[in-house]
Amino acid sequence: MINNKTNYRVPVLTIAGSDSSGGAGIQADLKTFSALKTFGMSVITAITAQNTRGVFAVEEISKEIIKKQIEVIFEDIHPKALKIGMVSSPDIIKQIADTLSKYEVNNLVIDPVMISKSGYSLLRTEAKENLIKYLIPMAYIITPNTMEAEEITGIHIENLEDMKEAAKKLLELGPKYVLVKGGHLDGDAVDLLMGDGVCELFESKRLDRKNTHGTGCTLSSAIVTQLAHGYDVKEAVGNSKNYITKAIENSFDIGHGIGPVHHFYEFDKGGN
Numbered sequence: 001m002i003n004n005k006t007n008y009r010v011p012v013l014t015i016a017g018s019d020s021s022g023g024a025g026i027q028a029d030l031k032t033f034s035a036l037k038t039f040g041m042s043v044i045t046a047i048t049a050q051n052t053r054g055v056f057a058v059e060e061i062s063k064e065i066i067k068k069q070i071e072v073i074f075e076d077i078h079p080k081a082l083k084i085g086m087v088s089s090p091d092i093i094k095q096i097a098d099t100l101s102k103y104e105v106n107n108l109v110i111d112p113v114m115i116s117k118s119g120y121s122l123l124r125t126e127a128k129e130n131l132i133k134y135l136i137p138m139a140y141i142i143t144p145n146t147m148e149a150e151e152i153t154g155i156h157i158e159n160l161e162d163m164k165e166a167a168k169k170l171l172e173l174g175p176k177y178v179l180v181k182g183g184h185l186d187g188d189a190v191d192l193l194m195g196d197g198v199c200e201l202f203e204s205k206r207l208d209r210k211n212t213h214g215t216g217c218t219l220s221s222a223i224v225t226q227l228a229h230g231y232d233v234k235e236a237v238g239n240s241k242n243y244i245t246k247a248i249e250n251s252f253d254i255g256h257g258i259g260p261v262h263h264f265y266e267f268d269k270g271g272n
């Protein structure tokens with residue numbers, strides 16, 4: 001389905017928070033990395049006590065150990081692509097930016113995670129400034145949903161024209177590309193990719209599914225894998241949109257709230 005460039009040794013990294021229920025955060029990222037045939041690594045920034053009903057507590061990891069995790073990974077297994085998800089505090093953000101700046105960072109995908117579907121704030125209010133100042137300018141592509149794009153740009157988003165206006169403003173912050181995800185608007189699920197001469201829509205029918213926990217994490221991780229496999233940005237986003245659409249189509253009930261999307265593990269009898 002997604003590609004045939006099978007090389008399970010392609011190293012990719014997620015810098016994000018842990019979701020104890022396994023549907024979003026680090027856990028969704030690693031499942032996506034494996035499903036899309038890459039070697040996933042992780043730097044954990046925060047632990048959330050979370051299930052399908054919501055987020056109940058968050059404990060941030062110390063910035064010293066976050067720094068150390070990044071250093072030891074980059075000095076041993078240089079990731080071909082990486083993502084940043086939940087980063088929660090101004091200090092953590094600054095630490096990540098400073099530490100990454102010591103290395104050659106390729107294909108950085110930033111999912112500016114702010115609020116979970118259940119309404120819990122995963123980014124402290126005072127952290128937004130550092131996210132904009134230090135991390136977003138380092139990104140190859142950022143993947144905000146419409147609420148996150150509104151929060152960063154101040155532009156109210158109700159339709160595609162608003163998404164375009166917000167995308168232009170987001171590009172002024174320094175990333176090479178912006179993918180504004182339209183998952184929270186009415187009608188079809190339309191995402192807008194903009195940057196470097198590209199302005200393209202990625203569309204799918206809106207699927208009537210309850211279980212959409214972790215859609216944003218899954219999409220951004222899929223993009224990481226496709227960039228790592230050598231696809232250009234349009235192919236990477238297109239393949240990843242196909243992946244998330246199938247993952248939502250096959251999402252399932254587990255727990256009592258909003259369940260997870262499904263990652264397509266296939267038993268591979270041979271290969272490398």
Ligand SMILES: Nc1ncnc2c1ncn2[C@@H]1O[C@H](COP(=O)(O)OP(=O)(O)O)[C@@H](O)[C@H]1O
Binds near residue numbers: 144181184215
């Ligand atoms: N009900 C749905 N049907 C089809 N695609 C969806 C649906 N909800 C979200 N998507 C897609 O899932 C991806 C993640 O989007 P979104 O849910 O908006 O992100 P986030 O989890 O960050 O809020 C996007 O490609 C979006 O278009």
Ligand SMILES: Cc1ncc(COP(=O)(O)OP(=O)(O)O)c(N)n1
Binds near residue numbers: 018024026215217218
């Ligand atoms: C630890 C952690 N990180 C990110 C999220 C948000 O994930 P997302 O993919 O946007 O999915 P929803 O939570 O909005 O369903 C999270 N919940 N936890």
